Amino acid sequence: MKQDVIELDGAIGGGQVLRSALSLSMVTGQTFRIERIRARRSRPGLLRQHLTAVMAAAQVCGAKIQGAELGSQTLIFEPGPIRGGDYRFAIGTAGSCTLVLQTVLPALLLAPQASRVRISGGTHNPLAPPSDFLSRSWLPLLRRMGAEVELTLLRHGFVPAGGGEIDVRVQPSKLSALHLCERGLPLSQQAFALTAGLAPNVGIRELDRVVRRLNMASTELNAVILDPACGPGNVLLLEYAFEHVTEVFSAFGQASLRSEKMADAAINQAADWLQSGAAVAEHLADQLLLPMVLAGGGSFTTPRMTEHLHSNISVIERFVPITIQCEEEGAERLRVEVRAREQ
Known part of the structure; x- marks a missing residue:
């Protein structure tokens, strides 16, 4: 019996909508079709870093894809089984290495064997997390959840030249819930x-x-x-x-x-x-959602709802039976809770 295809409107956000869909498609095995990719951006459609993320995801799970070309605003992604291994992805520009990594990492944590990933391109880009953010802020929290991931910055790469490279080693890992509502001392x-x-x-x-x-x-x-x-x-x-x-x-x-x-x-x-007074700022808030989905639960506080957070929640709820509840705790503190949806 042919499975239903999840239909997504890429105009609800930018490249994050596509990256989240790729990650979720790989880990759930569900096919998706996305239209109007980055429709509201000055250069709509797939840029090179988005195309690299698509091709990297396809390689990790042996996906069948349609529409994977520069400038395309429509993509169909039909995933296969996740495979660990030794991967090299070259963006070919100063496009963000870290965003490509964040696309494939959820799947590699579920792979049946260990992986090594080398990605070349930009490591320090406007509108993307620098590698320092991943190594000092994001990955320590994932390790607390049970992820075995090590990232090494081999070479810095800035816009417009690129030429940077990161090396990442991933062990198959089972994540547990993280509750991060206070910063502590x-x-x-x-x-x-x-x-x-x-x-x-x-x-x-x-x-x-x-x-x-x-x-x-x-x-x-x-x-x-x-x-x-x-x-x-x-x-x-x-x-x-x-x-x-x-x-x-x-x-x-x-x-x-x-x-x-x-x-x-x-x-x-x-x-x-x-x-x-919130535990995490807006960028870290966006990037904790998918790991918490893999863990089956978690919570955090962040200053406010953002477009990225809202669009990410919308995409996640299309793929998995998860409820993401957002509740204001004062003018500058939003509590976000991820939990399994009640049947």
């Missing part, structure tokens, strides 16, 4: 200004801005000069470690943006989260 805070192929004062100006606005001490500031061959590139990372969670906020240098304005973008994100 503060442990440490640090700022890192990474520059490659740029004048040294770029990072210094960014760290000066951090001192003025966040009152960090000189011992908490780190100016990191990378191999010029990785550049030109620049990222500011703000790391806050608490008992139960570590958050990493980032902003990326652009030719037309003053160092102080660039630093403000990361500082504003950090300040918003710090004053909210």
Whole structure:
């Protein structure tokens, strides 16, 4: 008997709608058809990093696919059985390595054997989590849930050149529920200004801005000069470690943006989260949902509902019998709970 095809409207969000659908299709074995992929973006349809995610997912589960080409706004994905193994995925541009990894990782955790994944492209991109966020914030929480995953940054890659690479080793893992509603006591805070192929004062100006606005001490500031061959590139990372969670906020240098304005973008994100009292900021909230679905439950608090969080919930509830309940706990704190749907 032919299974029903899950129909999705890609216009409810951006590339995350596609990536979540790919992950869920692989782990549930359900076929989906998505139309109007990234319809509201300035360049709609599949860009190279989205196409790489599609082809990576297809390789991991031997999927049959239709519409997998640059610019396509319609895709049909029919998954097969998940296979561990040794994988290499090259984006070919500065498209995000971390987003491709997050697409295939849920399936690889369920594979019958261990996997090694190398992905080349951009490791530090605007509009995507930098590899530092995965290694210091996201993956430690997945390990607490039972995931055996190790990520190594082999080479930084910035927009527009790319050329970065990550190496990831994954053991088959059974996840258990995580409840992350409080941060716990503060442990440490640090700022890192990474520059490659740029004048040294770029990072210094960014760290000066951090001192003025966040009152960090000189011992908490780190100016990191990378191999010029990785550049030109620049990222500011703000790391806050608490008992139960570590958050990493980032902003990326652009030719037309003053160092102080660039630093403000990361500082504003950090300040918003710090004053909210919520356990996780908006990006980590998006990225905890799928692991919690794999675990069959979990909860967290985050400052507010976002477009990404809302669209991610919509896609998840199409694939799995899970209820995701969101309840406001004051003006700047939203409690999100994932649990099995009552029959």
